[in-house]
Amino acid sequence: xxxxxxxxxxxxxGLLAGASQRDIGALVGIDAFMIVTGLxxxxxxxxxxxxxxxxxSTISMVFLLYYxxxxxxxxxxxxxxxxxxxxxxxRNIILVTWAIYPxxxxxxxxxxxxxxxxxETLLFMVLDLVAKIGFG
Numbered sequence: 001x002x003x004x005x006x007x008x009x010x011x012x013x014g015l016l017a018g019a020s021q022r023d024i025g026a027l028v029g030i031d032a033f034m035i036v037t038g039l040x041x042x043x044x045x046x047x048x049x050x051x052x053x054x055x056x057s058t059i060s061m062v063f064l065l066y067y068x069x070x071x072x073x074x075x076x077x078x079x080x081x082x083x084x085x086x087x088x089x090x091r092n093i094i095l096v097t098w099a100i101y102p103x104x105x106x107x108x109x110x111x112x113x114x115x116x117x118x119x120e121t122l123l124f125m126v127l128d129l130v131a132k133i134g135f136g
Contacts, residue, residue: 002035009094009135013068016087017076027067034060038102042110054111058102065095090135097131 007028014024034057041053068091076087104127105111108120115123 003032005132006031006035009090009132010068012135013087013090013094014072014075016083016090017072018079019072019075023067023071023075027064027071030060030064030067034064038105041105050110054102054105061098061102065098068094093131093134097127097134100127 010027010031011024014027019027037053037060038057041050041057044050044053072087072091076084079087101124104120104123107114108123109115109117
């Protein structure tokens with residue numbers, strides 16, 4: 001579902017910021033790449049490949065978050081105070097919650113297995129609720 005929901009979140013915040021279609025498309029493309037490489041990391045059985053794809057996905061996420069702050073932040077900078085404030089709240093929710101996802105993967109059963117399946121599932125459920133419903 002992340003290939004459907006997260007691009008919609010980014011589209012929404014991009015439109016709010018007044019970002020160009022090119023910038024929104026670039027961010028959605030980075031997002032899709034991040035999700036697909038994260039999925040490969042989860043499904044791959046070879047440990048080295050698993051962590052390699054996790055690293056690629058996490059680096060993609062860092063670029064995505066930077067792009068969200070720098071490019072979309074610049075796009076919204078000329079907007080009125082209400083628009084900037086409305087933009088900053090969901091952007092900050094994305095920045096904080098999305099940064100936790102790779103950590104959750106790493107401590108979960110696909111990564112270092114520092115938590116069991118129930119703890120990992122609970123963590124991802126809470127992250128999804130905060131990231132998506134909190135954004136809305």
